[in-house]
Amino acid sequence: MSSRSDSRFGTSQLLFGLSVAILVIVVAVPMLLIFFNAFWVDGHFNVLDVVKILRQPETYKALGNSLVLSVGVTFTGTIVGTFFAWLVTRTDLPFKKTMKLLFLVPFMLPAFIGALAWKMLLSPRAGYINRFFIDVLGFDGPLFNIYSYAGIILVETMYLFPFVFIQVSGALERMDPTLEESARISGADLLTITRKITIPLVMPSILSGALLIMLYSMAHFGTVAVLGIETGIYNIPTLIYEKIHQSAGSFDSIRTATVLATVLVITAALILWLQNRILDKGRYQIIAGKSFRPTELKLRGLRVPLLMLCLVYIGFTIVLPTVTIFMVGGLKTYGLPFTIENLTLTNYRYILFEWDLTRDAIWNSISLGLTSALITMFAGVIIAYVIVKMKVRGKGLLEFLGMLPFSVPGSVIALGVILAWSGKYGINLYNTVWIILVAYIARYMAFSLKANSAALEQVHDSLVEAARASGATMWQALKGIVIPLVRPGMVAAFFLIFLPALRELTVSVLLYGPTTRTIGVAIYTLNEDGETVYSAALAGIALIIIVLGEVLIKRLVTGKNSA
Missing domain, CATH: 1.10.3720.10 (MetI-like)
Structure with a gap:
C-alpha cells in the first residue's frame, strides 16, 4: 500500500x-x-522613464487613437449586436434560425481580410464603389474614405458585433419572462416592455459583450494596419509593430514597445475585471427555475422590411467582401473592370x-x-x-x-x-x-x-x-x-x-x-x-x-x- x-x-x-x-x-x-x-x-526601478515615453507625441497619439477606435467600435458594435439579438429572439422575424447562424459567420472570418476587401471597395481613388460613383454617377469625390477613423470603426464593427450578439441572444433566450408577463397584464405594450423591462434585465450581458468588443478592438492589429497606417492612424499594436520592425530592435524601440505592451496588459486586466463584476451582479437577475416561452413581438408590416434589412446587412458584411476578395484575386491586373476577359485563374x-x-x-x-x-x-x-x-x-x-x-x-x-x-x-x-x-x-x-x-x-x-x-x-x-x-x-x-x-x-x-x-x-x-x-x-x-x-x-x- x-x-x-x-x-x-x-x-x-x-x-x-x-x-x-x-x-x-x-x-x-x-x-x-x-x-x-x-x-x-x-x-534600477524607473517610473519616470515610463511617463516620459507615454508623453512622447507618437506614443500619446497611438494611445488616444486606441481609445477613440475602441470606444467607437464598442458603441456601434453594441447597438448592432443588441438590435439583431433582440430581433432573432423576441420577434416573429421570418427565418430566425437561419439569420442567427448567419450573424455568427463574421465571428469566424479574419477581420484583416475583411479590411483588405473594403480597402479594394472604398479606397478614395481606386476603390470599386468609389470609382463607380465618380465615373458613372458623376460624383466630385469618393462616396466614402475607408482610410479614416470612421472606416476602421465600420469594418471592426462588422466583425466584432457577434460578441454582443452571442451574449444578448443567450440572455434573452434564458430570461425568466415573469416580469414581462406581469407588465403585459397591467396593460403595457410590447415596445414599452422591451424598453423598460427586457433591455434593463439583459443589461449585464450587453455590457459584458461590449467590454469584450473593447478588449479585442484595443488589441486588433490587422484592421488598423491595413486601413490606418497609410494615413498615419496608429493604435498601440501597430505602433509596437513599427517600433520592432523599423528600428532594427534598438534598445529605445524595445523599451517603448514594452511600455505600450504594459498599457495593453493593464487595460485588458481592467476590462476583464469589470466584466466579471458585471456578470456577478447580473447573473441572478434573469434566470429562473421555470421555463416559459416569452410572447413574440408581432412585426406585422415590418416583417419583410426587417428581414430585408438583415439580408442587406449580411450581404454587406459577408457576401460583398468575400466576393470582392475572390474577384480581385482573379483579375489580370488590379483596377481592371470585372469582365470575363479580365478574369483568370x-x-x-x-x-x-x-x-x-x-x-x-x-x-x-x-x-x-x-x-x-x-x-x-x-x-x-x-x-x-x-x-x-x-x-x-x-x-x-x-x-x-x-x-x-x-x-x-x-x-x-x-x-x-x-x-x-x-x-x-x-x-x-x-x-x-x-x-x-x-x-x-x-x-x-x-x-x-x-x-x-x-x-x-x-x-x-x-x-x-x-x-x-x-x-x-x-x-x-x-x-x-x-x-x-x-x-x-x-x-x-x-x-x-x-x-x-x-x-x-x-x-x-x-x-x-x-x-x-x-x-x-x-x-x-x-x-x-x-x-x-x-x-x-x-x-x-x-x-x-x-x-x-x-x-x-x-x-x-x-x-x-x-x-
Whole structure:
C-alpha cells in the first residue's frame, strides 16, 4: 500500500512539476520580462522613464487613437449586436434560425481580410464603389474614405458585433419572462416592455459583450494596419509593430514597445475585471427555475422590411467582401473592370503551385497550426488533469498562468517571446519558425485547458480509484481510462487551436523572418508591397481553408454527439 502511495505521490509531483515547467517557460517568463524591461533600467526601478515615453507625441497619439477606435467600435458594435439579438429572439422575424447562424459567420472570418476587401471597395481613388460613383454617377469625390477613423470603426464593427450578439441572444433566450408577463397584464405594450423591462434585465450581458468588443478592438492589429497606417492612424499594436520592425530592435524601440505592451496588459486586466463584476451582479437577475416561452413581438408590416434589412446587412458584411476578395484575386491586373476577359485563374495557380513565397507561407501556417495544436493539446491535458483531478498546492497558479495569454493581446505575447528567446538568455530563436511555435503554444493554451478541463470534469474519480485498487499504476490508469474518455475534449482542443493558428496575424507579424512568413503575414506583406491581386488570391485560399476547417469541426462534433 505504501509503495502504491509513493508511486502515486511521485506521479502527481511529476505531472505537477511538468505543468509548472511548461507554463513558466512559455507564459510566465515572457510576461515577466515585459514588465521588467518596462520599469527596470540600468539596474534600477524607473517610473519616470515610463511617463516620459507615454508623453512622447507618437506614443500619446497611438494611445488616444486606441481609445477613440475602441470606444467607437464598442458603441456601434453594441447597438448592432443588441438590435439583431433582440430581433432573432423576441420577434416573429421570418427565418430566425437561419439569420442567427448567419450573424455568427463574421465571428469566424479574419477581420484583416475583411479590411483588405473594403480597402479594394472604398479606397478614395481606386476603390470599386468609389470609382463607380465618380465615373458613372458623376460624383466630385469618393462616396466614402475607408482610410479614416470612421472606416476602421465600420469594418471592426462588422466583425466584432457577434460578441454582443452571442451574449444578448443567450440572455434573452434564458430570461425568466415573469416580469414581462406581469407588465403585459397591467396593460403595457410590447415596445414599452422591451424598453423598460427586457433591455434593463439583459443589461449585464450587453455590457459584458461590449467590454469584450473593447478588449479585442484595443488589441486588433490587422484592421488598423491595413486601413490606418497609410494615413498615419496608429493604435498601440501597430505602433509596437513599427517600433520592432523599423528600428532594427534598438534598445529605445524595445523599451517603448514594452511600455505600450504594459498599457495593453493593464487595460485588458481592467476590462476583464469589470466584466466579471458585471456578470456577478447580473447573473441572478434573469434566470429562473421555470421555463416559459416569452410572447413574440408581432412585426406585422415590418416583417419583410426587417428581414430585408438583415439580408442587406449580411450581404454587406459577408457576401460583398468575400466576393470582392475572390474577384480581385482573379483579375489580370488590379483596377481592371470585372469582365470575363479580365478574369483568370492564373493568380490562384501561381500562388498555390509556383510562387515560393506563398507556398512557404501556406506550408508554414499548416505545419505551425498542426504542431502547435498537437503540443498544446497534450500539454493542456496534463495541466488540466493537475488542475481538475489532483489535490496539490499551487494548482490555482497553474490555472491563472494557463488562462493569462487568452486575456492579453497577441502583440504582448509576441513581444514577451522576443525578449525571452532572442539570445539574451542563451537561447536564440529569433527569425526562426520555433519562436512562432512557442508564441502559438502560449497564445492558445487557454483553449486547450478549457476543452480538456470540461472533458475531465465528466470523468468520475471512482474510475481511476478502481483501476488503482485493482493494481494498475497511475500511468496505466491514465493511459487506459482517462485518455480514452477525454479524447473528444482533446479533439475539440486540437481544432480550437488549429483553425485560429491558420489565420493568425497579430503574433506572427512581429515574429516572422525571411523564410517564416505565415498565411496571414504573407497576405499582409503582399498588400503592403502593392501586390494586390496576389494578396487577394491568397486571402481567398485562406478563406476556403478556414471554411472547410469549420465544416469539418461541425461534422466531427455532430458525429460525436449523435454517437
